[in-house]
Amino acid sequence: MATTTTQGARTPEIDVPGEDAVTQLTWAVEELRLAESRLSRRRQASCGPGHSEREAMRFIAERADAGKPPTPTELATHLGLTTPSVSAIVRRLQDGGLISTRQHEEDKRSKLLEPASRNSPDTADGLAPSIRSAAADMDPGEARRLAAFLAHVRDLVDADCRD
Template sequence: MNPNRGDVTTTDDTTALDAAARSVERLRLSESRLARRRQTDCGPSENARAAMRFVLERTDAGEDVTPTLIAEYLGVSTASVTGMLDRLHSGSMIAFAPNPADRRSKLVVPFDRGADPDDIDPLTAQIRKMVRQLSDSEAKKVSQFLAQVADAVDQECT
């Protein structure tokens, strides 16, 4: 058993519950380390990746995307989004188009319409592959549990 890898051997329900709580904490720490690595070592930041997924999904749904919508979606200032979009534009990941509904605004469009959101964040593709190994009932329980964890995280310090 390697406790750093999340391998768990349990003998009773309390131990299993403790192991689940430790696993969630380990996930949160791993996500935090990943976010720091992505800021310095590994391409676009987590916010930039989330913005790209948002642009691709909304554009594919036939919706217009503006920098303001991206800022609202990410919960950050429009100033931070402007810098991030400039970097994504420099990296040929997005383009800008005039907004026909508002001449003062611009639309954000994917530079490569054939881009797959999983290519922007390969970790998402890997997680989807792991999820396919779960039964429907297991997936439902995991989904419900992680939704509760996400809600708890979102409520922290509000």
């Protein structure tokens, strides 16, 4: 979505079809979903963390924040991937300095995965700081309403085509 500057304030310029706000918002979400899909394909081909790495980082950070760092096996179950696939993801995240591992206290054959930094969800994706900056420009009430709307859209997307 393009923006213009008017007396120092950023005013969104509507560049999606539709005469009413609901249609415009629906189109904007669809365009966002398509842009995310294009980005995912580009990243798979050449640069940046892919979808699985980003989802792994989110899971590892959430579990660490809850005081229950996951094992690679738990990560594989969460991602719905094989153990060898997850081993490759863990290796890439470690090589990138995004996670660290430590020996499991109770099961010495296993290891626990932890974020290398408390900011690791942001560092796992170079686009996140730009998104955070754009969000910081919003009115806090507006940002909360938009976050609730996007969470609802996420739930709809997650529920689609589930068995």
